Amino acid sequence: MKAISYSGYGGPEVLEYGEVRDPKVGPDSVLVKVRAAAVNPVDWKCRQGYLDALLDPVFPVIPGWDVAGVVVKPGASAPEFAVGDEVIGYVREDFLSRGTFAEYVAAPVRTLAPKPRNLSFEEAAGLPLAGLTAYQVMVKALQVKDGDTVLVHAAAGGVGSLAVQLGRHAGARVIGTAGERNHDFLRELGAEPVTYGEGLVDRVRALAPEGVDAAFDTIGGDTLKASAELLATGGRLASITDGGVLGLGGQYCFVRPDAADLLRLTELAEQGVVTVHVDKTFPLERAADAHRLSEEGRTRGKIVVTVDGQD
Numbered sequence: 001m002k003a004i005s006y007s008g009y010g011g012p013e014v015l016e017y018g019e020v021r022d023p024k025v026g027p028d029s030v031l032v033k034v035r036a037a038a039v040n041p042v043d044w045k046c047r048q049g050y051l052d053a054l055l056d057p058v059f060p061v062i063p064g065w066d067v068a069g070v071v072v073k074p075g076a077s078a079p080e081f082a083v084g085d086e087v088i089g090y091v092r093e094d095f096l097s098r099g100t101f102a103e104y105v106a107a108p109v110r111t112l113a114p115k116p117r118n119l120s121f122e123e124a125a126g127l128p129l130a131g132l133t134a135y136q137v138m139v140k141a142l143q144v145k146d147g148d149t150v151l152v153h154a155a156a157g158g159v160g161s162l163a164v165q166l167g168r169h170a171g172a173r174v175i176g177t178a179g180e181r182n183h184d185f186l187r188e189l190g191a192e193p194v195t196y197g198e199g200l201v202d203r204v205r206a207l208a209p210e211g212v213d214a215a216f217d218t219i220g221g222d223t224l225k226a227s228a229e230l231l232a233t234g235g236r237l238a239s240i241t242d243g244g245v246l247g248l249g250g251q252y253c254f255v256r257p258d259a260a261d262l263l264r265l266t267e268l269a270e271q272g273v274v275t276v277h278v279d280k281t282f283p284l285e286r287a288a289d290a291h292r293l294s295e296e297g298r299t300r301g302k303i304v305v306t307v308d309g310q311d
Contacts, residue, residue, distance in 0.1 A: 001019070001020060001021075001022050001023075001102055001103040001104050002017065002018065002019060002020075002102070002103050002284065003017075003018075003019075003020045003062050003101060003102030003103065003284075004016070004017055004062065004063060004064075004101040004102070004284060004285075004287040004288075004305075005018075005020055005060040005061060005062050005063075006047055006059075006060060006061055006063070007059045007060045007061075008059065009047065009048055009049035009052075009057075010047070010048070011047075011048070012044070012047075012288040012289075012291045012292050012295075013288065014047065015047070015063070015287055015288040015291065017284065017285040017287070020060065020062065020102070022104065023098055023102075023104055023105060023106040024106060025073055025074075025075050025106045026075055026106065026108075027075045027076040027077040027078070028075055028077055028078055028108055028109055028110075029075045029078060029106045029107055029108050029109065030071050030073065030074045030075055030078050030081050030087075030106070030107055030109060030112070031071070031072050031073035031074075031104055031105075031106055031107075032067060032069040032070065032071055032072070032087060032089070032104065032105050032106075032107050032112075033069050033070045033071075033072045033103070033104055034067055034068075034069045034100055034102060034103060034104060034105055034307045035068055035069045035070065035121035035125075035306070035307055036067075036068045036069070036121040036122045036124070036125035036281075036304050036305065036306050036307065037064045037066055037067050037068075037099075037100040037101050037125055037304070037305045037307070038064075038066035038125040038126040038128075038129070038130075038158070038302050038303065038304050038305070039064075039066075039287075039290045039291065039293075039294045039302070039303040039304065039305060040065065040066060040129050040130070040158065040294070041294060041295075041297075042065070042129075043063045043064060043065070043291065043294070044291045044294060044295055046061075046063065046096055047061075047063060047291070051096075055094065055095055055096050056095045056096070057095070057096040057097070058095055058096065058097035059097075060097075061096045061097055061099065062097065062098060062099035062100075062101055062102050063096075063099045063100075063101050063287075064091075064099035064100035064101035064102075064305070065090055065091055065092045065099065065100060065128075065129055066088075066089075066090060066091075066100060066125050066126065066127075066128045066129050066130075067087075067088065067089045067091055067100040067105055067107065067125060067128070068086075068087070068088045068089075068115055068121045068122075068124035068125035068127075069086070069087060069105075069121070069307075070084065070085070070086055070087070071083055071084065071085040071086075071087055072104070075109075078109045080109045080112075081109065081112065085114065086114065086115040086117075086121075087107075087112045087113065087114060087115055088112070088113055088114075088115045088116070088124050088125070088127055088128050088262065088266070089107045089111045089112040089113070089128055089257075089262070090111055090128035090129050090132055090255070090257045090262065091105055091107045091108070091111045091112075091257075092111065092129075092256075092257055093108070101284065101287050101305055102284075102307075103284075103307055103308075108257075109259070110257055110258075110259055111257040111259070111262075112259060112262070113259055113262035113263040113265070113266050114263070114266055115266070116266045116269035116270050117270060118269065118270055118272075119269055119276065121306075122278050122281055122304045122306060123275075123276040123278055124269075124276070125302075125304050126158060126276040126277075126278060126301065126302030126304055127162075127265055127266075127269065127274075127276050128262060128265075129158075129255060130157075130158035130159045130162050130276075130302065131162050131262075131265040131274065131276075132255050132256075132257070132258065132261055132262060132265070133159045133162075133240060133253070133255040134159050134160075134162035134163040134165075134166055135162075135166060135261055135264065135265060136253060136255055136256070136258070136261060137163065137216055137238050137240065137253050138150075138163050138166045138167055138170070138216065139166065139170075141236075141238045141251045141253050142214040142216065142236045142238050142251075143214075143236070144166070144167050144170045144172050144214055145170055145171065145172070146170060146171030146172065147171060147172070148167075148170070148171075148172040148173070148213040148214055149172065149173045149174075149175065149208050149211075149212045149213050149214075149232075150167045150172045150173070150174050150175070150212060150213065150214045150215070150216065151174075151175050151176075151177075151204060151208075151212045151214070151215040151216065151227060151230060152164055152167065152174055152175070152176045152177070152191070152215075152216045152218075153176075153177045153196070153215075153216065153217055153218045153219050153223055153227070154177065154178065154196075154218045154219060155174075155176025155177055155178050155182075155186055155189075155191055155193070156176070156178040156179075156182035156185050156186060156300050156301070157218070157299060157300070157301070158299070158301055158302045159218055159240070160176065160178075160216075160218060161185075161189060161277060161300075161301055162274055162276075163216055164176055164186065164189045164190065164191045165189055165190070165273065165274045165275070166268075166273075166274065167191075168189070168190040168191070169268070169273045169274075172213075172214075173192070174190065174191040174192065175191065175192045175193075175194060175204060175207055175208065175212065176189075176191035176192070176193055176194070177193075177194055177195070177196040177200065177223075178193055178194075178195070178196065179195065179196070179298070180195055182300055183195075185277075185300060192207060194207065196219075196223070200223075200226050201226050201229055201230060204226075204230050205230065208230070210232055211230055211231055211232030211233070211235060212230050212231060212232060212235060213231075213232055213234075213235050213236065214235060214236045214237070214238075215227035215228075215230060215231060215235065215236075215237050215238075216238055216239075217237070217238065217239035217240070217241065217242065217245065217250075218239075218240055218241060219241060219242075220239060220241040220242030220244070221242065224239055224241075224242045224244060224245055224248070225248075227239075228248040228249075228250070236250070236251075237249065237250030237251070238250055238251045238252075238253050239251075239252055239253070240252075240253050240254070240255070276301065276302060277300060277301030277302065278301060278302050278303075278304050279299050279300045279301045279302060279303055280293065280299075280303055280304075281303075281304045281305070281306050282303070282304075282305050282306070283305070283306055284305055284306065284307050284308075286305075287305050290303050290304075290305050
């Protein structure tokens, strides 16, 4: 099959488009014909070797953890899905090798859920990793509830924009940090935008003088410290980027595949509670350009790689 792969760590130039061996389908997996795969910052961080201490690479590595596609072959003990089912998945294993930037991926059933019927394949591909991250932080870790005031950082990005929508659905007031060009986008999602950078604490305090009930850090460093400073008495703090949150009494969250959580996101998407904004799409052979754009850190919503829909 055709795929994107890399045989050693490095910049976007190490990504190669060409033939790789077809994936084998284990008993607890299904073979998925990939229609679209979203780009996430973790993809290029893995490619650069930043997660080498956590995940062993088995070269050549096919990058990508997000997928939307069609089941073409269920495994021997995978009755959950049948041929022709449209699915989404956060196809992460405990090593780097068999990713989703390919024509096909063998996906463990524990990583999959039905694709939202009202989303395109491109939109649906942007839901799993970002959506699970937002859901597991906002709903499970921070337990955001009606009446809360919540601070979400990088609120126009893939994770942040979904966190805003989940917070609003829970009945919370959401304050979101973003560059000024994304303020109208945040207002459309129901958030109150503030510009990040120097003076952030004062700008948030002007909106929430008594502090925020919960803060979702996606940046780390000084932003994490500012978030802790802005908490009201008894406020909750979570970070997906900086383990220093533990020393501040908060929770460090690393998203995990969870079929039940992903199914809940599919339900919320079909109810119109959450939507996925696709900033730009690239064909599979231009995945390196998609990585370059992601590394700029200015994406509104998601960047998606598309794969030819023909078998």
